[in-house]
Amino acid sequence: MRTHKLSTTLLYAVVLALFILVVFALTNAGIDPRANRLVGDFDPKGAATVCFGLLGLYHSVAIIFFDEDDSPKSSETPPDPNIPRPPDSYTGFIRQAWYKVLSVGPIFAFFCSASVFIWHSFAEYPGTPGTVWGDYATSVTPALTLFLLCWACTNIGLMFAAIAEAFNRDVRGLFIAAMIVMFLVAIGNTFGLIFLVDQPTGSALILALIIFPLSLLALIGARLLAIVRVNRYDAAHPHGSSSKPRRSQKQRRPQGPPPQDMLERGERLLMHFRSDHTPEPQMLIATTTRFVRASIIRTDRTFVLEQASPSQLVGARSQREGHDLVTIAHFRDRQDMRVLGGNPEQSQSFAEAVTHLARTGQVRR
Numbered sequence: 001m002r003t004h005k006l007s008t009t010l011l012y013a014v015v016l017a018l019f020i021l022v023v024f025a026l027t028n029a030g031i032d033p034r035a036n037r038l039v040g041d042f043d044p045k046g047a048a049t050v051c052f053g054l055l056g057l058y059h060s061v062a063i064i065f066f067d068e069d070d071s072p073k074s075s076e077t078p079p080d081p082n083i084p085r086p087p088d089s090y091t092g093f094i095r096q097a098w099y100k101v102l103s104v105g106p107i108f109a110f111f112c113s114a115s116v117f118i119w120h121s122f123a124e125y126p127g128t129p130g131t132v133w134g135d136y137a138t139s140v141t142p143a144l145t146l147f148l149l150c151w152a153c154t155n156i157g158l159m160f161a162a163i164a165e166a167f168n169r170d171v172r173g174l175f176i177a178a179m180i181v182m183f184l185v186a187i188g189n190t191f192g193l194i195f196l197v198d199q200p201t202g203s204a205l206i207l208a209l210i211i212f213p214l215s216l217l218a219l220i221g222a223r224l225l226a227i228v229r230v231n232r233y234d235a236a237h238p239h240g241s242s243s244k245p246r247r248s249q250k251q252r253r254p255q256g257p258p259p260q261d262m263l264e265r266g267e268r269l270l271m272h273f274r275s276d277h278t279p280e281p282q283m284l285i286a287t288t289t290r291f292v293r294a295s296i297i298r299t300d301r302t303f304v305l306e307q308a309s310p311s312q313l314v315g316a317r318s319q320r321e322g323h324d325l326v327t328i329a330h331f332r333d334r335q336d337m338r339v340l341g342g343n344p345e346q347s348q349s350f351a352e353a354v355t356h357l358a359r360t361g362q363v364r365r
Contacts, residue, residue, distance in 0.1 A: 006100065006103060007066075007105075009065070009100070009103055009104055009107050009108075009243050010107060010209040011107070012065045012296070013107045013108045013110070013111040013112070016058055016108060016112065017112050017114070017115040018115075018117070019112040020051050020054050020055060020112065021118060021119065021158055022049055022056075022116050023050070023054060024047055024048070024050075024051045024119045024123075025122075025144060026042075026319075027042050027044065027047035027050055027125075028044050028047040028122070028123055028124055029044065030042050030043070030044050040166070043122075044124040044125060045124070045125045045159045047119075047124070047125070047189075048119065048123065048125070048127065048133045049194050049197050050194075051119065051128065052066075052133075052146075052193040052194055052197050053190045053191070053193055053194040054190075055146070055150055055153075055193055056149075056150070056153055056186075056189040056191075056193030056194070057080045057110050057186055057189065057190040058108075059105070059108055059109065059112075059151075059153035059154045059157070059189070059251070060153045060154070060156060060182075060185065060186035060189040060190070061157055061182075061183070061186050061273050062104050062105070062108060062154045062157055062158065063158055063161040063182075065104065065220040068122060074163060076313045083157075085301065088289065094162065094165045094223060094226045094227055098223075098277065101158065101223065102219075103220075104154055104158070105150075105151040105152075105154035105155055105158075106147075106151055108150065108151075108154060109146075109148075109150035109154065110147060110150040112146075112150055112291060113143050113144075113146040113147040113150060114143070116136060116143065116146060117137065117143070118165045119184040120133075120136045120137045121137070123330055127197070127198075128198065130200060130201060131198050131199060131200060131201060132145060132146070132196055132197060132198075132199050132201055132204050133197045133198065133201075135139070139201065141201050141202075141205055142201055142204075143206075144205065145196075145201070145204045145205045145208045146193075146196070148195065148208035148209065149196065149207075149208045149211065149212070150193075151212060152208070152211045152212045152215040152216075153186075153189045153193075153215075155212075155215035155218065155219040156185055156189065156215050156218070156219075157182060157185070157186060157189075158219050158222075158223075159215070159218045159219045159222040159223075160178050160179070160181055160182030160185065160222075161223050162180075162219065162222035162223040162225070162226040163178040163225070163226070164178035164179050164182070165226040165230065166222070166225050166226035167229070169229075169233045170232065170233060182353055184293055201246055209285040209308050233247045238272055260321070261301060261302050262285070262292065262294055262302040262303075262304055262342075263287065264289070266289075267287050267288055267289050267290075268287060268288045269285070269286075269287055269355070270286040270288060270357065270363050271286045271350060271353050271357075272283075272285040272286070272298075272350075272365065273339065273340065273342060273346060273347060273350035274365055275327070275339045275341040275342030276341065276342070277324075277338060277339075277340045277341020277342065278295075280296060280297060281293075281295070281296040282294065282295050282296070282305075282339045282340075283302070284298065284329055284337060284338070284339050284350070284354075286310075286313075286354060286357060288310075289310065290307045290308065290309060290310065290312050291307065291308045291309075291310060291329060291331075291337070291339075291349065292304050292306070292307040292313075293305045293306050293307070293329075293337040293338075293339065306337060308331050308334055310338070311332075312331040312332045312334060313329070313330075313354070313357070313358045314330040314331055314332055314358055315329075315330050315351075315354060315355035315358045316328060316329045316330065316350065316351040316354035316355055316358075317330075317349070317355075318347040318348045319343070324340055324341065325340070325341055325342060325344055325347055326338055326339070326340055326350060327339045327342060327347045327350060327360065328351075329354060351363070
């Protein structure tokens, strides 16, 4: 799975909730899932305690559910091993869209806190009235408390991951320290949710209402720091320039001359993207009257492969498929136009510019 989508988050959330539901069912039946013996080796009274702790642990390390980012890597893998590859995000976390990052916590927390109602419906020990576990079936307050605390655990874990991302290029000591602290805090969150089971419902909710907004602000601030530092580092260290600048510059091919030969009378070129991945280079071209995928037969000859009206244009994106970079333009009522290969930075910039054009009808300056 190369791209992190909302559907991926939903899938992981459901799987996580079902997994802990199975663990609760086993421990509630007196079965220790870690043991070889089948019965009688676990006290069902501690089933909720164990599973609440697991919720704290898994939400704290939600960063592991990020596989890759939506944007292409900052440079393609160089064919020459002597050309250094710059360090990049170790999970793609900081290059995810904001809404995808911030959606992980509430989606995971919702499915897990909702599944606890199922636990409580067949629990051997439904808890003491007045506590979070004891009131779970009779009030929405415990569910809201657990939802906010699980979301806060996710925010805290992602915050430390963002701090690690901020320094993983140039300050390795801080990077390692942030990762260690992240896992130590995950253990702390595990014990925190273990003790939540027997906490009074009202005081637990007050604690959740204090911790949650602080964790959310901390995540947003840490991720902004990471984005700023990574972009600053990339700007100050052109890819591959440290050892063989000439070969690196040769590898990053320019866009090439605009395809003026394919323009009709009165038609004006707005933007284009070129890839030399195929024997005959291909281009995606946006003009004032159409959007085109074209093949470059000669330096002065462009052949139109397919075209669409500007009103059909929805947007574009740049992504990795395996080891290949693909630039894709999306349309209404027709298939996508795809161009394989090309410079990653130019592909991303082109995709953003096309999306802006589709949404606003204006060329981004």
